[in-house]
Amino acid sequence: MNLVVGVLALQGAFAAHAECVASLGVSVLEVRTPEQLEDVDALVMPGGESSTMSQLLLSSGLFDAIAQRIAKGMPTFGTCAGMILLASEVLDGRPDQRSFGAIDISVRRNAFGRQIDSFETAIDTPFGEFHGVFIRAPRIERTGSAVEVIGRLGDEPVLVRQGNVLAASFHPELAGDARLHEYFVTTMTTARKV
Amino acid sequence: MTSTNGSSVGTQRVKRGLAEMLKGGVIMDVVNAEQAKIAEDAGACAVMALERVPADIRRDGGVARMSDPEMIEGIKAAVTIPVMAKVRIGHFVEAQILEALGVDFIDESEVLTPADETHHIDKFGFTVPFVCGATNLGEALRRVSEGACMIRSKGEAGTGNIVEAVRHLRNIFGDIRKITQADNAELFQWAKTLQAPLGLVQEIAETGKFPVPIFCAGGIATPADAALAMQLGGEAVFVGSGIFKSDDPAPRAKAIVEATTHFRDANVLARVSRGLGAPMTGIAMDEINGTQRFAERGW
Numbered sequence: 001m002n003l004v005v006g007v008l009a010l011q012g013a014f015a016a017h018a019e020c021v022a023s024l025g026v027s028v029l030e031v032r033t034p035e036q037l038e039d040v041d042a043l044v045m046p047g048g049e050s051s052t053m054s055q056l057l058l059s060s061g062l063f064d065a066i067a068q069r070i071a072k073g074m075p076t077f078g079t080c081a082g083m084i085l086l087a088s089e090v091l092d093g094r095p096d097q098r099s100f101g102a103i104d105i106s107v108r109r110n111a112f113g114r115q116i117d118s119f120e121t122a123i124d125t126p127f128g129e130f131h132g133v134f135i136r137a138p139r140i141e142r143t144g145s146a147v148e149v150i151g152r153l154g155d156e157p158v159l160v161r162q163g164n165v166l167a168a169s170f171h172p173e174l175a176g177d178a179r180l181h182e183y184f185v186t187t188m189t190t191a192r193k194v
Numbered sequence: 195m196t197s198t199n200g201s202s203v204g205t206q207r208v209k210r211g212l213a214e215m216l217k218g219g220v221i222m223d224v225v226n227a228e229q230a231k232i233a234e235d236a237g238a239c240a241v242m243a244l245e246r247v248p249a250d251i252r253r254d255g256g257v258a259r260m261s262d263p264e265m266i267e268g269i270k271a272a273v274t275i276p277v278m279a280k281v282r283i284g285h286f287v288e289a290q291i292l293e294a295l296g297v298d299f300i301d302e303s304e305v306l307t308p309a310d311e312t313h314h315i316d317k318f319g320f321t322v323p324f325v326c327g328a329t330n331l332g333e334a335l336r337r338v339s340e341g342a343c344m345i346r347s348k349g350e351a352g353t354g355n356i357v358e359a360v361r362h363l364r365n366i367f368g369d370i371r372k373i374t375q376a377d378n379a380e381l382f383q384w385a386k387t388l389q390a391p392l393g394l395v396q397e398i399a400e401t402g403k404f405p406v407p408i409f410c411a412g413g414i415a416t417p418a419d420a421a422l423a424m425q426l427g428g429e430a431v432f433v434g435s436g437i438f439k440s441d442d443p444a445p446r447a448k449a450i451v452e453a454t455t456h457f458r459d460a461n462v463l464a465r466v467s468r469g470l471g472a473p474m475t476g477i478a479m480d481e482i483n484g485t486q487r488f489a490e491r492g493w
Contacts (some may be wrong), residue, residue, distance in 0.1 A: 012219070116296055
C-alpha cells in the first residue's frame with residue numbers, strides 16, 4: 001500500500017505539517033492545484049490565515065475539487081485556520097469567506113485573542129496528555145450531535161471528529177509530537193484504504 | 195511567563211509559531227485603514243502599519259519613527275488578519291508601546307532611523323514576537339540570539355529594486371548550505387567568521403535549516419519578484435512600497451499573492467503578471483549614496 005497524505009500548501013504552516021507526516025514514514029505531497037489533489041488519499045489543512053486561504057482555494061479551483069473529495073469520504077484533518085475552513089459555521093470571518101461545512105461546528109475566528117494572548121498548555125485527549133499550542137486561535141462555540149469531542153481544554157472542545165473529518169483549534173504540528181498525525185493516518189486513513 | 199492555570203504566553207514556541215502561520219503569504223505595508231482593507235481583500239496574510247511607505251521615507255528624509263498609535267489602532271480595527279508595526283532599531287520603549295497596543299508582530303526595522311547605534315532590543319523580554327532584517331547569515335543569527343522569531347532580508351526598501359534582497363538571500367542560504375557540509379572543527383571557524391553564537395551555528399549543521407522562518411523584504415515590485423524571492427528560499431514576502439506606489443494597487447496586490455503561492459508554476463506567473471499597469475518606477479543602487487542605504491543600518 002502506498003498511502004499519500006496531501007498538505008494544503010496555499011498559505012500557512014504547511015511545512016511543519018509535512019514534516020510531521022513524513023516523520024511517520026508516510027509519503028507527503030504539497031497541494032496547490034486540483035491536479036495535485038487527485039494524487040492524494042487524505043488531506044491536512046494547516047493553520048495560517050483562513051481569509052487568505054479561502055481566496056486562494058477559489059482562484060486555484062481547489063475549493064470545488066476538495067468539496068467533492070470530502071463528500072466522497074476523503075479523510076481530512078484541519079488545524080486552526082484549517083478547522084475554520086472545515087466548519088459549517090464561521091463567526092467573525094470576512095463576509096466573502098467560504099468554508100466546506102464538512103463538520104457540524106460553529107467556530108469563532110481569533111476568539112482566544114490576538115498574538116499577545118496566544119499560549120501553550122496541556123490538553124486531555126484519549127492518547128493521554130497532549131501539548132497544545134494556541135495561536136490567535138479560533139473557538140468551537142457549538143458542536144452538532146454527530147460531532148465527537150475528542151480533546152478538551154478545561155470544559156471546552158478543542159479537538160473534534162465527525163466521520164472522516166478531524167479538526168483541532170490548536171497546532172499539533174508545532175509541538176514536536178506526531179501522535180495526532182499518527183491517529184489521523186493510522187485510524188482514519190489506513191482503515192479506509194483496507 | 196506562566197499563568198496560574200498552567201498555560202504559558204510569550205514562549206519562543208508560541209512566538210515562532212505565528213511566523214510559521216505567515217509562511218507562503220504576503221505581508222503588505224499600509225498607511226491607513228482603507229489601504230489595509232485593500233490588502234486584506236487581495237489576500238494579504240498580514241499588514242504592516244506605518245505612517246509612510248519606505249519610498250516616501252526615502253524621499254522626505256529627516257527622522258523616521260514609530261507610527262502614531264491612533265493610526266495603528268485604526269488599522270487594527272479595519273482588518274481581521276494580523277497587524278505588524280515598526281520600531282526603530284534599539285528603541286525598546288517604542289516596542290513597549292506597540293506591545294501595549296496589542297500589535298501581533300514588531301519589526302525592529304532599519305527603514306526607520308536607528309535609536310541605538312550599538313544595541314538591538316532584547317527581544318526575549320517581550321510577549322509579542324519580533325522580526326528583524328539581515329543582510330547575511332551572521333547578522334541573522336545575532337538577531338536570533340537576541341530573541342528574533344523571524345528574519346527577513348533587508349533588501350533595499352523603497353527602491354522597487356530586487357537586487358539587494360537577492361544578494362541577501364543568496365548570502366544567507368548559500369552559507370547555510372555550506373555549514374550543513376562542514377565538519378565539527380570547521381563549525382568553530384564559521385562561528386568566528388560570522389560573529390555568531392556557536393550553538394546556533396551547530397544547530398544549523400544538525401538540522402540543516404535556520405532556527406526561525408526567513409522571509410524576503412526590500413524591493414519587491416512585481417509578481418515575478420515575489421516568485422524569485424520564494425524560489426531563492428524565502429518562505430514568505432513583505433511588500434512595502436511596491437503595491438501602493440504602483441498605478442493600480444488592488445490587482446497588483448492580488449497578483450503578488452497568487453505568485454507567492456504558485457511560485458514554481460510559470461504558467462500561473464505568466465497569467466497573473468498580465469495587464470497590471472505600471473509598477474513603481476524604482477531606483478538603481480548607484481543612484482543612492484551611502485547614508486541613504488537603509489540596509490547598512492543595524493549591527
